[in-house]
Amino acid sequence: MAPSSQEIYHDTVDNATPNVNSRSSSSFDPNDISINAHPCDLGRVPGLIDDIASYNWGDTDFSTDRNARISLLSKARSLIAALETPRETLLRHIGAETSNFYIIVIGIETNLFHEMAKNNGSPKTATRLAEAISFDPDLLRRILRHLASMNHIIQTGEDKYRPNNFSKALTTSPLAGSYQFYRDVCLPAMSNLHKWLKTKSYRSPTTIIDNPFTFGHQTSQTFFEVIASTAKNTEHFNDHMVAYCQGHPAWCSESVYPAADRLISGFDPTPLPDGSDPVMLVDMGGNVGHDLQTFISQHPSHPGRLVLQDLPSVIAVTPPSLTSPLPNGKHIQLQEHDFFNSQPVVGARAYYLHHIMHDWPYAKCGLILEQIKKVMKPGYSRLLINEQVIPERRASWEATYLDLYMMVMFGARERTEKEWRRMLEDGCGLKVLGVYGPGGGVEGIIECEVALEEGEGREE
Numbered sequence: 001m002a003p004s005s006q007e008i009y010h011d012t013v014d015n016a017t018p019n020v021n022s023r024s025s026s027s028f029d030p031n032d033i034s035i036n037a038h039p040c041d042l043g044r045v046p047g048l049i050d051d052i053a054s055y056n057w058g059d060t061d062f063s064t065d066r067n068a069r070i071s072l073l074s075k076a077r078s079l080i081a082a083l084e085t086p087r088e089t090l091l092r093h094i095g096a097e098t099s100n101f102y103i104i105v106i107g108i109e110t111n112l113f114h115e116m117a118k119n120n121g122s123p124k125t126a127t128r129l130a131e132a133i134s135f136d137p138d139l140l141r142r143i144l145r146h147l148a149s150m151n152h153i154i155q156t157g158e159d160k161y162r163p164n165n166f167s168k169a170l171t172t173s174p175l176a177g178s179y180q181f182y183r184d185v186c187l188p189a190m191s192n193l194h195k196w197l198k199t200k201s202y203r204s205p206t207t208i209i210d211n212p213f214t215f216g217h218q219t220s221q222t223f224f225e226v227i228a229s230t231a232k233n234t235e236h237f238n239d240h241m242v243a244y245c246q247g248h249p250a251w252c253s254e255s256v257y258p259a260a261d262r263l264i265s266g267f268d269p270t271p272l273p274d275g276s277d278p279v280m281l282v283d284m285g286g287n288v289g290h291d292l293q294t295f296i297s298q299h300p301s302h303p304g305r306l307v308l309q310d311l312p313s314v315i316a317v318t319p320p321s322l323t324s325p326l327p328n329g330k331h332i333q334l335q336e337h338d339f340f341n342s343q344p345v346v347g348a349r350a351y352y353l354h355h356i357m358h359d360w361p362y363a364k365c366g367l368i369l370e371q372i373k374k375v376m377k378p379g380y381s382r383l384l385i386n387e388q389v390i391p392e393r394r395a396s397w398e399a400t401y402l403d404l405y406m407m408v409m410f411g412a413r414e415r416t417e418k419e420w421r422r423m424l425e426d427g428c429g430l431k432v433l434g435v436y437g438p439g440g441g442v443e444g445i446i447e448c449e450v451a452l453e454e455g456e457g458r459e460e
């Protein structure tokens, strides 16, 4: 049976076999260090093996069936976690993965993965690769050996290696820039979380100007000011935004948010008083325009204008192709705009915020929403918030890690549906019309309108 969207990111933890083969928790003795060499949850292994065996390779196309692939992956991860001993988990975390991260960045910056991908990824010796990238051959051999042990490249013979799909992907800017962005911007913040929390008696950060990011970077600048301050940071951050969005179901497709029904139908094409075309969609903080491009590819003959807004440093680096004519003869309009200031586009069909609210503490979110609310046409304009909607149980790691990074970088957070409703309805006087999405806490679209006062009529 196909897994439900809520189930794909998590195996059936609650129904796991009792931990019969492991040491019982009642006899746990913290002084007995032999626990470190026993598998973490052996009782779950038979059930997980049965679950995994029930996937039918012949009937399922794992390259296109995303739900089946993610569900199988989540069971495979659980199997590894159950089989590993605490010692093995420890060494993987603190040694194998930390060194892995840094050698990948070195590989990116020395063009190692480009060299490996040459000649259709044919196997190459460490000596040949070292010569091509001007590297000490013995050192490179040690690096390649670890990358192979972590399954990032394939060892095809003694001293011979070829890339797999992952290491080939490291030659693309979204992946390469993401590693550099995390090394330069995110890890100095996360690696200082413990110190920052200790000085604050273990209270959550709640401001963008005093949090582990500002502490770790020893700066009074906010994250976005640091990003805007160098071309390299801007480029790597934008790369990461593109990488993050890849592979998700299109935000405005039938399976996520049915934009054809919810936005295009009911769009008012009446020209504005100055004769211009009315606006369909304003992507606020839209970065380099990837979500508007998704909208165009899903709805090529959409009516109305599309507007991309972001800070000047980002608008300046949007690719020229973004403003080329669309299939319907129009083009995306670029607009420098700070979303804490008055919104210049009045009465659009929709204002879209993707990964904006999670960057800002509660009070700042209120200020952004206030500016949008002022220009929304009651009963017509929609506010679309594309964010994690963390389920009360079984949240996916994609949502939980992001929540922690939002705390560290911005003093902000990801939210559950209850927390969203509290902010939008109780805090801002908006009405939530629906929460759409693939489920599992991996992004959903919260659709809102301005709550009508009693006696006010709807326009459609």
Ligand SMILES: C[S@@+](CC[C@H](N)C(=O)[O-])C[C@H]1O[C@@H](n2cnc3c(N)ncnc32)[C@H](O)[C@@H]1O
Binding pocket: 224, 241, 242, 245, 284, 285, 286, 287, 288, 309, 310, 311, 314, 337, 338, 339, 340, 353, 354, 355, 356, 359
């Ligand atoms: C986390 S990114 C999200 C980008 C894009 N919406 C996406 O989901 O891929 C946040 C975006 O907000 C923009 N931003 C930050 N502060 C802003 C402000 N005050 N006004 C407008 N945009 C801002 C950043 O430049 C960045 O592009």
